[in-house]
Amino acid sequence: MTTTEMPGTLRRILDYSSRADPYPLYAELRETPVARQEDGSYVVSTYRELTQLLHDPHLSSDVRNLARPMPSAEGGGTPAFINVDPPEHDRLRRMAMRHFGPPHTPGMVAGMQGDLTAIVSGLIDDFAGKEQIDIVDDFAYPFPVTVICHLLGVPREDEPRFRLWVNDIINSIDYDPKIDPKEKLENGVRARQDLREYIGGLLEQRHGRPGDDLLSRLANDDGPDGRMTDAEIVATANLLLIAGHETTVNLITNGMLTLLRHPEVLQRLRDEPGLVVPLVEELLRYEPPVHIIPWRAAYSDIAVGDTVIPKGSQIMLMLASGSRDPNRFHDPDRFDPDRRDNQHLGFGSGIHLCFGGPLARLETQIALTELVRRLDRPSLVTDPPPYRRSPVLRGPIHLNVEQGAG
Amino acid sequence: MTSADNLRAFKRDGRIVVVGASLAGLRAAEALRDEGFTGSLTMIGDELGEPYDRPPLSKQVLTGWVSAGDTTLPRRRDINAEWLLGVPASGLDLATNHVRLADGREIPFDRVLISTGVRARPWFVESEAALDGVFVVRTREHAEGLQRALAAGPSRVLVIGAGFTGSEIASICRERDIPVTVAELAPAPLVGALGAMIGDVAADMQRAHGVDLRCGVKVTRLEGDAQGRFRRAHFDDGSTIDADVAVVALGGIRNTEWLRDSGLAAGVWGIACDTGCRALDLNGLITDDIFVAGDVARCPNPIYEYRLISLEHWANAVEQAQVAAHNMVSGQADRWPHLSIPVFWSIQFGVNIKSVGVPTFADEVVVSQGSVSDRRFVAAYGYRGRVTAAVSFNNAKWLDHYRKLIETAAPFPPPCPTPDQPVDMKPVPVDFPGPTLLAQGATVVVTGHDPGERRVTAAQYHR
Ligand SMILES: Cc1cc2nc3c(=O)[nH]c(=O)nc-3n(C[C@H](O)[C@H](O)[C@H](O)COP(=O)(O)OP(=O)(O)OC[C@H]3O[C@@H](n4cnc5c(N)ncnc54)[C@H](O)[C@@H]3O)c2cc1C
Ligand code: HEM
Numbered sequence: 001m002t003t004t005e006m007p008g009t010l011r012r013i014l015d016y017s018s019r020a021d022p023y024p025l026y027a028e029l030r031e032t033p034v035a036r037q038e039d040g041s042y043v044v045s046t047y048r049e050l051t052q053l054l055h056d057p058h059l060s061s062d063v064r065n066l067a068r069p070m071p072s073a074e075g076g077g078t079p080a081f082i083n084v085d086p087p088e089h090d091r092l093r094r095m096a097m098r099h100f101g102p103p104h105t106p107g108m109v110a111g112m113q114g115d116l117t118a119i120v121s122g123l124i125d126d127f128a129g130k131e132q133i134d135i136v137d138d139f140a141y142p143f144p145v146t147v148i149c150h151l152l153g154v155p156r157e158d159e160p161r162f163r164l165w166v167n168d169i170i171n172s173i174d175y176d177p178k179i180d181p182k183e184k185l186e187n188g189v190r191a192r193q194d195l196r197e198y199i200g201g202l203l204e205q206r207h208g209r210p211g212d213d214l215l216s217r218l219a220n221d222d223g224p225d226g227r228m229t230d231a232e233i234v235a236t237a238n239l240l241l242i243a244g245h246e247t248t249v250n251l252i253t254n255g256m257l258t259l260l261r262h263p264e265v266l267q268r269l270r271d272e273p274g275l276v277v278p279l280v281e282e283l284l285r286y287e288p289p290v291h292i293i294p295w296r297a298a299y300s301d302i303a304v305g306d307t308v309i310p311k312g313s314q315i316m317l318m319l320a321s322g323s324r325d326p327n328r329f330h331d332p333d334r335f336d337p338d339r340r341d342n343q344h345l346g347f348g349s350g351i352h353l354c355f356g357g358p359l360a361r362l363e364t365q366i367a368l369t370e371l372v373r374r375l376d377r378p379s380l381v382t383d384p385p386p387y388r389r390s391p392v393l394r395g396p397i398h399l400n401v402e403q404g405a406g
Numbered sequence: 407m408t409s410a411d412n413l414r415a416f417k418r419d420g421r422i423v424v425v426g427a428s429l430a431g432l433r434a435a436e437a438l439r440d441e442g443f444t445g446s447l448t449m450i451g452d453e454l455g456e457p458y459d460r461p462p463l464s465k466q467v468l469t470g471w472v473s474a475g476d477t478t479l480p481r482r483r484d485i486n487a488e489w490l491l492g493v494p495a496s497g498l499d500l501a502t503n504h505v506r507l508a509d510g511r512e513i514p515f516d517r518v519l520i521s522t523g524v525r526a527r528p529w530f531v532e533s534e535a536a537l538d539g540v541f542v543v544r545t546r547e548h549a550e551g552l553q554r555a556l557a558a559g560p561s562r563v564l565v566i567g568a569g570f571t572g573s574e575i576a577s578i579c580r581e582r583d584i585p586v587t588v589a590e591l592a593p594a595p596l597v598g599a600l601g602a603m604i605g606d607v608a609a610d611m612q613r614a615h616g617v618d619l620r621c622g623v624k625v626t627r628l629e630g631d632a633q634g635r636f637r638r639a640h641f642d643d644g645s646t647i648d649a650d651v652a653v654v655a656l657g658g659i660r661n662t663e664w665l666r667d668s669g670l671a672a673g674v675w676g677i678a679c680d681t682g683c684r685a686l687d688l689n690g691l692i693t694d695d696i697f698v699a700g701d702v703a704r705c706p707n708p709i710y711e712y713r714l715i716s717l718e719h720w721a722n723a724v725e726q727a728q729v730a731a732h733n734m735v736s737g738q739a740d741r742w743p744h745l746s747i748p749v750f751w752s753i754q755f756g757v758n759i760k761s762v763g764v765p766t767f768a769d770e771v772v773v774s775q776g777s778v779s780d781r782r783f784v785a786a787y788g789y790r791g792r793v794t795a796a797v798s799f800n801n802a803k804w805l806d807h808y809r810k811l812i813e814t815a816a817p818f819p820p821p822c823p824t825p826d827q828p829v830d831m832k833p834v835p836v837d838f839p840g841p842t843l844l845a846q847g848a849t850v851v852v853t854g855h856d857p858g859e860r861r862v863t864a865a866q867y868h869r
Binding site: 051052055056057058060062065086087090206299300301302350351 | 727773775776777782803804806807810822824825826
């Protein structure tokens with residue numbers, strides 16, 4: 001493996017015109033598993049090298065370890081644990097996980113099954129009488145947002161306010177000073193500040209008032225690691241809010257899109273509801289919501305394959321490419337819900353492995369099961385659908401579906 | 407079995423016998439069917455009932471969370487086998503290809519897999535071992551008995567031997583709020599497997615959880631009352647301790663006695679085989695039709711200078727079974743080598759301990775990530791300047807990285823800093839007590855002078 005540059009491939013992937021189908025470009029990228037870019041950053045696109053790096057303790061998620069610090073939308077606030085290294089990362093994640101799953105709160109996600117199904121049923125009831133349904137606006141967006149707001153203890157009525165903030169934040173994640181207008185970053189910084197202030201305000205009301213929502217629990221509950229500072233709680237809540245907003249939406253939408261493109265699988269799912277579990281795993285591999293981890297930093301020199309990535313380098317991890325690597329997955333461009341040994345990279349891997357995976361899985365399983373059960377002969381209005389701008393969190397911005405056709 | 411035709415015929419209607427119907431035996435049988443073997447498959451096992459899983463026996467079963475009966479191994483597929491359970495195999499005749507059962511039956515085979523594993527080393531005085539309240543833990547019945555004894559609320563439990571099993575049992579006792587004394591001949595718990603540095607951590611951990619830990623002592627006698635109930639243990643320093651339950655956790659004995667006259671390279675250290683899981687005979691010549699897998703196997707590992715290594719690890723049993731099964735129904739050119747890097751885990755005192763590689767194959771150890779005082783760390787093991795193993799306490803997610811270091815013979819100590827690096831990162835001698843993997847006693851004698859006459863015979867068994 002050499003570290004020749006891949007002139008243009010990455011650029012083309014980031015370009016909006018390839019949003020509907022970046023996969024052929026990923027294949028091109030994989031010809032150089034670890035590719036040094038002109039600006040000294042590295043793009044990693046093959047499964048083996050990606051998993052190796054994700055388990056390498058020399059890989060840092062902390063911007064301060066970049067030789068050339070990136071302009072960050074963090075704006076000097078306390079970073080959330082997704083952007084922090086051990087031991088701090090482990091401590092904060094542990095403290096948050098205490099309220100989210102095993103071992104301290106086992107059965108939390110499984111216990112939500114009834115509520116989730118009720119929300120989904122309500123949203124589908126509202127389809128009645130509509131000629132066209134937008135799977136995104138009418139379903140895939142409101143569902144996980146309702147869930148995460150409820151979990152955190154954020155009033156659902158405030159959603160339109162922070163929807164704008166979240167949008168600006170997501171837009172700034174892949175800010176590139178060479179091609180993007182400065183406002184893109186500035187809007188992100190401002191949105192983060194606004195969101196922090198908003199959550200901070202909610203948090204203040206929670207102190208001394210134990211409750212079931214996550215904000216109250218974090219504000220009042222003392223575990224073995226002590227209590228998070230207010231700034232840490234705000235950062236954590238922001239992270240969950242954003243992560244709980246922008247990813248599951250895409251998985252559900254990509255799921256519906258993929259099923260409509262594979263009618264025989266859609267029919268099977270109707271007939272054998274148990275199929276939904278491996279099907280959602282295959283979706284996370286085949287059409288994942290998170291395509292790229294846009295940067296990691298080499299804390300010290302990292303050997304991967306034949307390449308040594310020098311200390312301080314920026315590293316871009318092409319997760320969606322790794323999940324389509326023919327050296328790991330047989331016939332990778334085929335959507336195959338019966339696939340065995342499906343260790344996709346949809347939720348990342350290693351210590352930053354998605355915290356919300358169990359919830360996202362259950363949400364998507366219920367959503368797809370109910371959609372195929374209740375929609376009457378659905379069909380796509382436009383294929384491919386229009387996509388969001390982001391190449392990082394990739395998904396349709398609308399997915400219009402008609403019922404009763406053919 | 408030479409030609410492709412023969413192999414095809416064997417795969418279609420050959421006879422395979424598996425001796426030892428537990429983890430390795432069952433997984434191998436399933437893999438044989440996966441590989442398309444449609445001949446007759448016979449499972450011989452001395453335990454009655456469905457094959458079951460052992461790791462929970464010193465963990466969830468003893469807390470009462472899982473009943474001993476609920477440890478049955480999940481079946482990955484139907485194996486369509488004839489099960490001969492409840493009678494041990496007592497011999498293997500390589501001249502006529504028969505397995506002899508203790509009840510006199512003779513079972514013919516074309517190929518055989520030996521997966522007879524390990525049994526618990528009993529207390530050395532039989533009458534004392536027979537006292538009511540004295541336990542070992544290897545089987546489902548053992549664990550069931552011990553769980554009942556723990557549930558009865560004993561005044562104190564004595565655990566003899568602080569290896570993994572003994573330490574896990576001590577941990578369960580504390581979890582159940584039962585006073586427990588652990589007696590260990592070595593200077594600390596787990597030193598035999600992981601060395602002195604981790605041993606010290608394990609000792610602190612036990613004491614912090616209220617274990618009465620006594621190291622460097624030997625239990626000399628178990629004393630019973632008139633009803634034959636265990637009451638008191640005597641130590642070599644003259645002290646005694648009163649307890650109602652004694653758990654003897656002194657490791658295992660490989661189940662190879664039944665092979666004594668078979669002509670295979672079988673002994674206290676297991677059955678030697680090549681990486682293709684084919685057994686060696688006494689002369690060190692490879693056999694064609696005899697395969698070995700699991701705890702009873704002793705297999706060379708190229709990463710560790712081709713030394714023969716015996717492992718008592720769950721994952722090793724599974725992987726080796728898979729390789730053995732594949733090779734049993736494949737031609738020479740298609741054979742797989744069993745080359746995996748060993749992994750092991752244990753759960754005790756709220757800590758998830760995991761290892762990768764062979765920690766006993768090391769001369770130095772260094773804490774490479776995390777903090778020992780928080781009991782969240784990774785320790786890397788090195789042998790002559792390369793990484794050979796790693797052990798994590800509550801930090802298992804990093805072990806894939808260390809596996810890679812082992813596979814690539816990366817330099818030790820690992821030179822590049824990580825964000826979570828202890829300040830005082832300095833390698834220390836690994837310090838194993840007693841003979842280890844690197845120094846094993848002779849077990850055979852060689853006779854004859856001419857190359858055509860030289861032969862090996864087994865030395866007397868002693869332990
Ligand atoms: C209490 C306990 C806890 C453990 N915890 C862990 C852990 O946390 N992690 C880990 O990696 N490993 C653990 N292990 C080890 C793991 O269980 C073993 O590696 C695994 O059981 C090996 O499987 P096997 O099939 O090779 O041998 P065994 O499970 O020992 O099976 C051998 C079988 O052969 C039978 N047999 C023996 N002689 C004969 C004969 N002559 N004729 C017929 N049948 C015979 C035996 O009765 C037995 O049924 C633990 C083991 C025990 C006992
Ligand atoms: C289908 C939906 C989802 C996908 C595809 C997804 C994907 C991912 C990925 C790839 C990462 C790794 C990021 C990295 O390594 O830097 C991650 C991390 C994370 N995700 Fe998700 N996610 C989803 C849903 C959720 C939900 C619903 C939540 C919250 C409830 C959530 C919370 C988090 C958090 C907190 C992290 C950071 C973990 C850490 O740094 O330790 N995610 N997610």
